Amino acid sequence: xxxxxxxxxxxxxxxxLVPGTSxxxxxxxxxxxxxxxxxxxxPGTADENQRVLINKIDCSENILVYLEVEEIPSNSxxxxxxxxxxxxxxxxxxxxxxxxxxESNAGYSDFYVYKERFRGLIEGEEAGVETCNLxxxxxxxxxxxxxxxxxxxxxxxxxxEFDMDMASPDTPTGLKPAPGEANVVLDWDMEGxxxxxxxxxxxxxxGSGDQYIVIYMEASGGAAQVDGGTDGDAGSDTDTDTDTGxxxxxxxxxxxxxxxxxSSDEAIPDAGNNVPGWRLYGATEGSxxxxxxxxxxxxxxxxxxxxxxxxxxITEAKIGNLTNGTTYRFAVIAVDEHKNFSPxxxxxxxxxxxxxxxxxxxxxxxxxxxxxxxxATAAFGSYDHPxxxxxxxxxxxxxxxxxxxxxxxxxxxxxxPAAASxxxxxxxxxxxxxxALILFAGMTRPLSALGPKGAAGxxxxxxxxxxxxxxxxxxxxxxG
Amino acid sequence: MNRLFFCIFSALLLLPAVGQAYIPSPQYGAxxxxxxxxxxxxxxxxxxxxxxxxxxxxxxxxxxxxxxxxDWQFWHPPxxxxxxxxxxxxxxxxxxxxxADDEGAATDESSADYTVxxxxxxxxxxxxxxxxxxxELHVPLVPFFKAGxxxxxxxxxxxxxxxxxxxxxxxTTGDTKTINGKxxxxxxxxxxxxxxxLDELDRMSARTFDNEVGANHSYLFAELVWAWVDRxxxxxxxxxxxxxxxxxxxxxxxxxxF
Numbered sequence: 001x002x003x004x005x006x007x008x009x010x011x012x013x014x015x016x017l018v019p020g021t022s023x024x025x026x027x028x029x030x031x032x033x034x035x036x037x038x039x040x041x042x043p044g045t046a047d048e049n050q051r052v053l054i055n056k057i058d059c060s061e062n063i064l065v066y067l068e069v070e071e072i073p074s075n076s077x078x079x080x081x082x083x084x085x086x087x088x089x090x091x092x093x094x095x096x097x098x099x100x101x102x103e104s105n106a107g108y109s110d111f112y113v114y115k116e117r118f119r120g121l122i123e124g125e126e127a128g129v130e131t132c133n134l135x136x137x138x139x140x141x142x143x144x145x146x147x148x149x150x151x152x153x154x155x156x157x158x159x160x161e162f163d164m165d166m167a168s169p170d171t172p173t174g175l176k177p178a179p180g181e182a183n184v185v186l187d188w189d190m191e192g193x194x195x196x197x198x199x200x201x202x203x204x205x206x207g208s209g210d211q212y213i214v215i216y217m218e219a220s221g222g223a224a225q226v227d228g229g230t231d232g233d234a235g236s237d238t239d240t241d242t243d244t245g246x247x248x249x250x251x252x253x254x255x256x257x258x259x260x261x262x263s264s265d266e267a268i269p270d271a272g273n274n275v276p277g278w279r280l281y282g283a284t285e286g287s288x289x290x291x292x293x294x295x296x297x298x299x300x301x302x303x304x305x306x307x308x309x310x311x312x313x314i315t316e317a318k319i320g321n322l323t324n325g326t327t328y329r330f331a332v333i334a335v336d337e338h339k340n341f342s343p344x345x346x347x348x349x350x351x352x353x354x355x356x357x358x359x360x361x362x363x364x365x366x367x368x369x370x371x372x373x374x375x376a377t378a379a380f381g382s383y384d385h386p387x388x389x390x391x392x393x394x395x396x397x398x399x400x401x402x403x404x405x406x407x408x409x410x411x412x413x414x415x416x417p418a419a420a421s422x423x424x425x426x427x428x429x430x431x432x433x434x435x436a437l438i439l440f441a442g443m444t445r446p447l448s449a450l451g452p453k454g455a456a457g458x459x460x461x462x463x464x465x466x467x468x469x470x471x472x473x474x475x476x477x478x479x480g
Numbered sequence: 481m482n483r484l485f486f487c488i489f490s491a492l493l494l495l496p497a498v499g500q501a502y503i504p505s506p507q508y509g510a511x512x513x514x515x516x517x518x519x520x521x522x523x524x525x526x527x528x529x530x531x532x533x534x535x536x537x538x539x540x541x542x543x544x545x546x547x548x549x550x551d552w553q554f555w556h557p558p559x560x561x562x563x564x565x566x567x568x569x570x571x572x573x574x575x576x577x578x579x580a581d582d583e584g585a586a587t588d589e590s591s592a593d594y595t596v597x598x599x600x601x602x603x604x605x606x607x608x609x610x611x612x613x614x615x616e617l618h619v620p621l622v623p624f625f626k627a628g629x630x631x632x633x634x635x636x637x638x639x640x641x642x643x644x645x646x647x648x649x650x651x652t653t654g655d656t657k658t659i660n661g662k663x664x665x666x667x668x669x670x671x672x673x674x675x676x677x678l679d680e681l682d683r684m685s686a687r688t689f690d691n692e693v694g695a696n697h698s699y700l701f702a703e704l705v706w707a708w709v710d711r712x713x714x715x716x717x718x719x720x721x722x723x724x725x726x727x728x729x730x731x732x733x734x735x736x737x738f
Contacts, residue, residue: 178592179579181639185592318592355577356586357595357638358537359661362522363646364585365531368659368716 027070028142028157051161055338069142073155081143088141089156096150099140138162165338172212172315172332172342177350182324184350186214187316188332214317215344216330322352502687507556507696507737509563510609512549514703514733517542518571520599521723527715536586537578537595542724543571547731551607559612561737565605565626573597577639595644596637599720601709603630603669614697620680622699626671632709632720636661665709665717673703675735699735704728 030050069080085096139161145154174189190212322328329349334342356364519542522534547569555562574596578586605628613619638644644661678698679686689695706728711717722729 178590180592181577183592353591354580354584355591355593355595355639356580356584357577357593357636357644357661358533358573358575358597359595359636359638359644360584360646361533361537361578361586362528362718363648363659363661365533366527366529367522367525367533367718368527 026072026142026144026155026157028140028160029068029070030160051163053338054162054164055166055336055340067140067142067160069157072144075144078144078146078154079148081145081148083141083143083150084138085141085150086139088139088150088159089143096141098148098150101148136164138164163338165336165340168340169334169336169342172334172345175330175332175345175348177330177348179350179352180318181355182322182352183318183320184216184322184328184330184352185316185318186330186332186348186350188212188345190315190334211335212315212317213333213335213341214319214330215333216319216328324352324354327351504687504696505690505694507553507561509553510549510551510561510565510607510735510737512547512551512567512701512733512735514547514549514701514731516545516729516731517724518545518722518729519543519724520709520720521727522719524721524723525710525715525719538573538575538597541573542729543573543597543599545569545571545601545729545731547601547733549603549605553607553609553737559610559615561607561609561611563607563609565603565607565628567601567603567605569601571599571601591639593639594637595639598635598637600633601630601707601720602633604628605669605671609675614677614680618680620677622675622677624671624673624675624701624703626669628669630667630669630707630709631664632667633664634662634718634720663718665720666711667707667709667721668712669705669707669709671703671705673701675699675701693738695736695738697737699737701733701735703731703733705731 030052067082072080080102082099082101083096084099088096139159141159142157143150143152143154144156145152170190172188172190176187178185178187317332319328319330327349328351329347331347332345519540520534523532547567549565549567551563551565553561553563574594576590577593577595579589579591581587605626607624607626609622609624611622614622636644638661645658646661647656647658649655650657676699678700686697689698705722707720707722709720709722721727724730
């Protein structure tokens with residue numbers, strides 16, 4: 001097996017020095033500073049319990065974690081060191097191993113630790129072992145000591161846990177799409193078993209997902225494939241991938257980015273992109289039919305739709321903004337807490353379509369229900385007369401949003417036809433009604449423009465101004 | 481002797497009024513909360529020509545109606561309570577919308593979208609309660625009758641949760657017009673029912689309730705409602721008349737007279 005060139009793992013410690021004062025116990029925390037090294041991964045994230053979550057991709061790539069040490073005592077004879085072990089700083093510190101040193105006179109604030117040093121801690125110093133352990137928690141401590149031995153005199157911080165999970169969650173199954181109007185509702189089963197004993201990398205399963213991502217695309221017309229790297233080998237699983245930005249799907253843990261000789265496809269995130277933009281590669285050609293087992297086809301371009309929740313119990317998603325009559329493919333990927341991704345689920349197809357709601361069915365069968373501006377239409381002779389339009393605008397923008405506004409409008413529609421029939425038949429009355437409505441429409445224009453909230457605000461301001469004026473006037477009279 | 485008589489008389493005055501007759505507080509009105517099924521007779525509209533859009537969309541299930549009523553009892557002749565009441569309620573029917581065929585008509589296939597019919601029924605009623613059995617004979621049954629006008633505000637939600645609308649052809653002009661899925665239908669109704677006066681189960685508690693809160697009587701009741709909500713026979717309005725049990729519906733609730 002060929003090994004990729006291992007890159008140096010950098011742990012950047014930001015020191016907050018408090019000169020001349022000893023504050024007591026040092027504090028080690030995971031800082032959420034942005035990664036300033038653009039070509040390096042920042043693994044998962046530190047969760048709210050100050051655990052650094054490392055997944056299988058992190059383990060095989062670079063890790064950059066910001067660790068912040070606070071309340072460092074003042075002592076010129078000591079240096080700050082990082083150690084890893086179960087119980088550093090205690091009487092029995094045999095298991096503690098030095099990781100890195102930050103010298104106070106170094107002139108720089110970050111330092112490098114060889115990856116082999118860290119991996120040796122994980123794998124027990126086994127030579128040639130490249131895979132990461134599936135289920136390990138490493139504790140990292142900061143020690144402000146006389147030298148870099150774990151039993152040296154000095155002060156110790158609390159521990160920060162590096163929690164590792166190399167196993168993918170189970171693949172979602174039982175996808176069932178239900179078409180709607182310009183949308184599809186997808187639900188699926190997640191029968192993952194709570195995994196307490198994880199096997200080897202790439203073969204174990206970490207159970208159900210912590211969240212889910214739905215990927216979908218139009219079923220016909222695959223676009224040109226998009227390659228995140230520079231070697232142009234997207235879609236090919238046989239050549240060596242040497243650029244840092246490209247990952248080949250189909251890799252199991254350990255050879256991501258390297259030569260991919262296995263046939264199973266697996267979706268993994270694109271390096272350097274915090275948003276999981278999926279690029280799926282496979283060996284089969286594109287097909288216009290809904291694939292039943294081959295998954296999304298090589299070269300297909302897709303819309304990276306995503307739906308995620310914080311609980312694995314949510315196994316339903318509504319994908320909107322689709323085009324009616326177009327066939328779409330859907331698949332689901334489970335993601336666990338450590339951002340390990342499951343293989344892509346089976347692919348299902350669905351066609352969003354126009355739907356018929358109850359009122360459309362009722363009106364289509366001959367039922368009535370629509371209402372018009374009866375009185376104004378009768379007076380002006382046309383539903384589209386400009387004044388009638390102003391009154392309709394007033395109804396929509398001012399009256400209906402009011403509390404009880406809809407009831408008021410509905411009451412008008414109920415009584416309006418009777419009044420309209422009277423107006424329609426009398427020419428003189430029509431003229432009078434037209435004049436009154438033109439005047440009323442003029443008054444409604446500013447109200448329609450402001451809307452109920454705006455009108456209320458202006459009203460309150462006006463009221464406040466009047467009240468202020470009254471107060472001022474009365475004060476002047478009193479003084480006078 | 482005079483002193484003894486005076487002491488006894490004074491003691492009697494100072495003793496608490498044991499065995500004093502209960503005087504109920506004035507009674508002004510009643511408050512009711514009632515619930516029950518309600519299936520509207522939407523499909524009875526003649527303009528539908530036998531089509532059954534309500535049945536096809538929502539099936540046979542009735543909506544669940546919740547109503548609050550407040551009565552003002554302005555007259556209490558012996559054995560009766562006469563009043564005027566107003567009520568408001570809410571009921572809702574929802575179901576999956578159907579997939580449309582190429583002509584835009586509904587197929588039998590259900591979509592992922594929901595369609596909802598919301599109804600707020602209002603009523604203004606004259607109320608007669610016959611209290612003689614309960615007041616005079618201590619038989620805890622109070623029949624009642626109500627009659628009045630109602631007005632049902634309704635609106636339909638379509639795909640996306642917006643108010644529904646439909647494109648139809650105008651009968652007179654032949655033009656295509658858009659009609660909105662919302663409105664109000666006027667009608668009238670008759671109610672009758674029987675109330676069970678809970679006071680008789682525990683008179684002391686009922687008197688305490690009256691003394692402390694002012695609640696004269698409390699009841700459980702059943703009420704039959706016949707509602708003709710079709711704008712007095714006009715086909716241009718959504719027919720929301722009762723059709724739960726052969727033209728009527730039955731509601732159950734609690735009532736407090738205060």
